[in-house]
């Protein structure tokens with residue numbers, strides 16, 4: 001049996017595990033922390049703007065499980081907030097056990113608190129990954145989905161120190177770039193001021209620490225917008241953030257809260273003393289990252305060069321997906337690229353041509369467009385997401401944006417890719 005080893009259990013790794021299983025492989029999923037879904041443990045926004053199209057394409061291609069879970073765990077559906085339409089907000093406190101259950105049901109061998117630290121090579125191929133306890137795991141094909149967050153050294157050097165984020169490097173150990181260990185140089189993203197990396201763009205406040213009025217409005221409407229006092233407006237901070245889809249003046253002039261179980265605060269960090277000046281937030285405290293008053297995690301310092309089938313250039317049996325695979329932002333983007341990498345891992349092991357999604361799909365165009373742009377200095381300052389920034393504009397121009405599930409399904413059917421990920425290849 002073909003054995004696929006996936007390193008990193010965020011949305012990209014979980015998606016890859018499901019499609020690799022469907023294609024017929026034995027799948028081992030390694031995750032350094034005690035929970036799956038990675039940054040998905042603190043995100044929650046789905047289906048906003050072009051992500052609606054992205055989600056429906058994932059379903060039509062035959063990888064509906066994770067989209068169905070985030071839909072089922074939604075606290076709010078079809079809501080609008082500045083710059084964003086028809087969003088779903090999943091409950092970050094509910095989604096992880098649901099994901100774990102489906103992966104177990106599908107027969108994925110999940111290994112939590114298992115950190116990969118190195119690789120053993122045989123020529124241009126990885127023979128096995130080496131774990132922190134010095135044991136090794138052999139595989140035929142490997143998929144790297146370790147994301148790009150941290151480790152602590154990066155948050156210290158390019159950010160404001162360890163912000164104590166959900167990935168908890170001090171307890172579970174740092175992220176490791178597996179592609180780098182296999183001999184491939186990492187690509188580094190930049191922010192507008194040409195400093196490397198970017199701050200994560202949102203925090204979570206403990207909902208119980210907010211006033212009853214704000215809590216009720218959040219539970220009812222999903223969104224609360226509170227004006228920032230004039231003296232505290234900081235437009236420059238918008239350039240620091242990863243999520244360029246939220247780098248709009250409205251996000252500097254207002255506190256925008258979204259209900260994802262906790263109250264998602266749409267800014268990279270915000271000094272607690274200033275936050276508590278705002279009516280209703282007098283008792284506010286951070287839920288994630290714990291040091292959200294001072295900083296946030298730093299990301300995008302570890303991308304692998306890859307082709308549009310998600311294969312890492314320079315290593316014969318390594319694929320990648322999610323943030324590891326480019327300057328992608330988002331759960332949907334991680335699931336879309338992860339699903340393709342998982343499917344292609346089995347093709348690669350069998351020596352059959354890898355699948356590239358055509359550019360008349362939103363996912364195919366995103367994957368190819370991000371790859372073209374990452375090769376330029378300006379492109380390294382951009383982020384690629386269905387939800388905004390340059391790519392959502394492009395989706396609209398190219399006629400790729402749709403919120404009609406039937407139309408999206410028919411598009412995938414016309415190009416002969418309906419349920420392609422459900423095909424058992426082995």
Ligand SMILES: Cc1cc2nc3c(=O)[nH]c(=O)nc-3n(C[C@H](O)[C@H](O)[C@H](O)COP(=O)(O)OP(=O)(O)OC[C@H]3O[C@@H](n4cnc5c(N)ncnc54)[C@H](O)[C@@H]3O)c2cc1C
Pocket residue numbers: 007008009010011012013030031032033036037038039040042043044045046114115116117145146147148149167174175176177200201202203297321322323324328329330331332334
């Ligand atoms: C605070 C915050 C809020 C966000 N909000 C949203 C949102 O609302 N909507 C949205 O669409 N996107 C949001 N995003 C972005 C989105 O979460 C990410 O782009 C996406 O989830 C990345 O998925 P990934 O699988 O590529 O990486 P990650 O989620 O980073 O997963 C990588 C996994 O690999 C593990 N790992 C790393 N190194 C190793 C190793 N050596 N061995 C084993 N395991 C390892 C990590 O522990 C982690 O679980 C948010 C991000 C942050 C930080």
